[in-house]
Amino acid sequence: MRYHKIADETIRRMPIYLRGLMALSQEGHQHISSNKLADHLGIAHWQIRKDFSYFGEFGTPGVGYQPEVLLEQIRKILRLNCNHKVVIIGAGNLGSAIMAYPGFHHYGFQIVVAFDSDPKKIGKTICGIPVKDAAAVHTIKRRKIQMGIIAVPPAAAQQSADALVKADIRGILNFSSSYINVPKRVKLIDIDIAMDLARLPYYVSA
Amino acid sequence: MRYHKIADETIRRMPIYLRGLMALSQEGHQHISSNKLADHLGIAHWQIRKDFSYFGEFGTPGVGYQPEVLLEQIRKILRLNCNHKVVIIGAGNLGSAIMAYPGFHHYGFQIVVAFDSDPKKIGKTICGIPVKDAAAVHTIKRRKIQMGIIAVPPAAAQQSADALVKADIRGILNFSSSYINVPKRVKLIDIDIAMDLARLPYYVSA
DNA sequence: GCCTGTGAATGTGTTCACAGCG
DNA sequence: CGCTGTGAACACATTCACAGGC
Numbered sequence: 272m273r274y275h276k277i278a279d280e281t282i283r284r285m286p287i288y289l290r291g292l293m294a295l296s297q298e299g300h301q302h303i304s305s306n307k308l309a310d311h312l313g314i315a316h317w318q319i320r321k322d323f324s325y326f327g328e329f330g331t332p333g334v335g336y337q338p339e340v341l342l343e344q345i346r347k348i349l350r351l352n353c354n355h356k357v358v359i360i361g362a363g364n365l366g367s368a369i370m371a372y373p374g375f376h377h378y379g380f381q382i383v384v385a386f387d388s389d390p391k392k393i394g395k396t397i398c399g400i401p402v403k404d405a406a407a408v409h410t411i412k413r414r415k416i417q418m419g420i421i422a423v424p425p426a427a428a429q430q431s432a433d434a435l436v437k438a439d440i441r442g443i444l445n446f447s448s449s450y451i452n453v454p455k456r457v458k459l460i461d462i463d464i465a466m467d468l469a470r471l472p473y474y475v476s477a
Numbered sequence: 478m479r480y481h482k483i484a485d486e487t488i489r490r491m492p493i494y495l496r497g498l499m500a501l502s503q504e505g506h507q508h509i510s511s512n513k514l515a516d517h518l519g520i521a522h523w524q525i526r527k528d529f530s531y532f533g534e535f536g537t538p539g540v541g542y543q544p545e546v547l548l549e550q551i552r553k554i555l556r557l558n559c560n561h562k563v564v565i566i567g568a569g570n571l572g573s574a575i576m577a578y579p580g581f582h583h584y585g586f587q588i589v590v591a592f593d594s595d596p597k598k599i600g601k602t603i604c605g606i607p608v609k610d611a612a613a614v615h616t617i618k619r620r621k622i623q624m625g626i627i628a629v630p631p632a633a634a635q636q637s638a639d640a641l642v643k644a645d646i647r648g649i650l651n652f653s654s655s656y657i658n659v660p661k662r663v664k665l666i667d668i669d670i671a672m673d674l675a676r677l678p679y680y681v682s683a
Numbered sequence: 684g685c686c687t688g689t690g691a692a693t694g695t696g697t698t699c700a701c702a703g704c705g
Numbered sequence: 706c707g708c709t710g711t712g713a714a715c716a717c718a719t720t721c722a723c724a725g726g727c
Contacts, residue, residue, distance in 0.1 A: 280718065286675035290654065304686065313656045317688095317720065324688055332687040333727035350678035357674070368574030374654050374671035417681050418674070442677035444670070448496065448580050450519050458680035460673050464650070465580035467666050468563070468624070469492035471648035472556035474664035475623050486696060510708065523698065523710095530710055538709040539705040 281322045282349075286378070287312055288319065289345050293377065296338035304335035354379045358411055358440075360431040361422035362387040362402045365446055369422055370398045382420075384411065388427070408434040418442045425449035487528045488555075492584070493518055494525065495551050499583065502544035510541035560585045564617055564646075566637040567628035568593040568608050571652055575628055576604045588626075590617065594633070614640040624648045631655035 291312045295303055309316035323329055329344050330336040346352040357375075359366055362385045370382055387393060388405040395402050403410075408431075419435040421428055421443060428447035435443060442458040445451055448466070453459050497518045501509055515522035529535055535550050536542040552558040563581075565572055568591045576588055593599060594611040601608050609616075614637075625641040627634055627649060634653035641649060648664040651657055654672070659665050 278718065282676050282679055285679075286669075286672040289675070290669075290672065291656075294655075306686080311656065313658070315720075317722095318718095320686095320688060321719080328688070330687055331727070332725075333685055335686065348679070349675060350682050351675060355678060364574045364577040368570045369670065371570040372670065374669070375674060378671060378675040380671075380674060418677050420674075441681040444674055444677065446670075449500075450497075450517065452519070458677060460677060462668070462670060462673055463492075463496075463580070464575065464578065464668060465584060465586075466492040466496065467668055468581060468586060468626075468650055469495070469555060469557060469584040470488050471624050471650065471664060471666060472561060473488055473491075473554070475647040476556050484696060512708085521698080523700095524696095526709060527697080527711080534710070536709055537705070538703075539707055541708065 277325050281325060284314065284318075284322055285345055285349055287314065288322070289342065289349070289351075289378070292338050292342050292345070296342060300338060302331075302335040303338050303341075305330075307335070351379050354381060355418060356381055356383045356414065356416045357418045357420060358382070358384050358386065358408075358416055358435075359400075359420040359422060360386045360405060360408065360435070361420075361424075361427075361447075362389070362392050362397055363422065363424075366420075366422035367397050369420060369446070370400050380418075383414075383416070405431070405434075409438050411440075412438045416440065418444070420444045420446065421451070422446045483531050487531060490520065490524075490528055491551055491555055493520065494528070495548065495555070495557075495584070498544050498548050498551070502548060506544060508537075508541040509544050509547075511536075513541075557585050560587060561624060562587055562589045562620065562622045563624045563626060564588070564590050564592065564614075564622055564641075565606075565626040565628060566592045566611060566614065566641070567630075567633075567653075568595070568598050568603055569628065569630075572626075572628035573603050575626060575652070576606050586624075589620075589622070611637070611640075615644050617646075618644045622646065624650070626650045626652065627657070628652045 291308055295311060305316040305319045308319055326348055329341050357380050359369060359382055382400050385400050385402045386405040386408055387402050392402045393404050419440045421431045423431050425447050428449045428451050432443060432451040432453055436453055436457055445459060445461045448463045497514055501517060511522040511525045514525055532554055535547050563586050565575060565588055588606050591606050591608045592611040592614050593608050598608050599610050625646045627637045629637050631653050634655045634657050638649060638657040638659055642659055642663055651665060651667045654669045
């Protein structure tokens with residue numbers, strides 16, 4: 272492990288490697304070369320080796336990497352080697368789809384509670400996740416939950432973020448298509464699918 | 478307009494500016510400075526001016542930008558000044574949430590048809606969008622549709638992409654959490670919400 | 684020969700500092 | 706005096722080329 276500041280782009284790619292290794296490891300390979308992984312992921316082989324090199328030496332020259340060893344290392348780097356409880360605010364269409372999304376389990380995430388302000392939804396469960404009153408977000412404080420997902424309309428985004436910050440959340444995944452302001456100690460990742468679609472025409476008709 | 482190759486990062490930010498300008502323009506401002514826009518978006522003011530400068534001179538020194546003029550310019554740059562028809566493959570939880578998502582309209586997108594392989598879904602409509610047999614993707618060829626969204630399980634992702642490519646689609650938004658291979662002429666944007674969540678713990682417990 | 688790990692070179696993107704207009 | 710637009714400096718990220726281990 273180096274004392275370099277690791278590049279954000281490297282961190283962004285680590286879960287991709289994780290995904291690829293999980294797939295290739297299930298196929299039962301004893302050793303995986305950066306070349307094989309590269310083909311499977313659409314990333315250059317030297318980029319993969321470079322990224323790993325920031326954290327240590329995980330492979331064997333002439334042979335490759337052991338999938339299980341590498342998986343464990345990446346999980347440790349990304350702090351995915353223990354389970355994480357997550358809360359979600361917003362149990363509408365998008366929120367419900369996120370709750371139903373099977374992909375989170377692979378990384379050890381579990382959505383434990385949802386919040387919504389719609390009285391018709393409060394008290395129900397969606398995919399086994401209880402929906403509570405949005406006014407009760409502060410109650411998660413004692414449960415040591417570090418991460419929250421915001422899936423509410425833009426107008427309610429900032430107040431949802433404020434509630435999460437007050438409840439000592441440390442990281443937020445923001446699906447609401449609006450900018451939200453959080454203290455620097457809270458890591459914010461924004462996802463806006465309409466904006467991703469919005470830059471396609473530029474490339475398509477170029 | 479310069480003959481520079483425009484940076485991808487600049488293009489990625491343009492829809493953010495669009496979103497911010499739409500919001501501020503509705504509030505009825507006559508002029509907007511890069512500083513005001515910066516506060517509203519969480520982006521540095523010089524970054525905003527720099528990005529605009531790659532395309533031309535849209536503002537007035539000492540005054541600022543006229544929201545309507547700037548909106549029009551950005552729409553033209555991103556080719557959003559006309560409506561775009563979009564197809565979606567996969568009408569499950571995620572696909573349905575995307576179809577119900579109101580945000581696309583702001584950028585002039587309309588999802589005109591969905592495809593799924595589940596016989597129970599074929600023939601129904603979701604949010605007014607007809608669901609057709611996934612084997613019939615080729616029928617869109619005569620409708621001049623340029624963009625497609627993939628929202629199917631990983632195992633079906635590549636064949637969905639192949640079908641879209643065969644139907645002369647030019648851009649793909651890939652929500653399936655797997656790497657898909659497309660010809661270079663097709664622009665591919667990958668979105669994997671589980672992977673975005675997967676890098677939060679790194680920053681949260683750092 | 685095949686594969687990893689890495690310094691050096693290159694390319695890309697961000698930040699600064701300020702000229703010049705309104 | 707405030708604001709835009711931009712060259713120049715800087716920081717960051719990717720790509721190359723190859724030393725060295727298996």
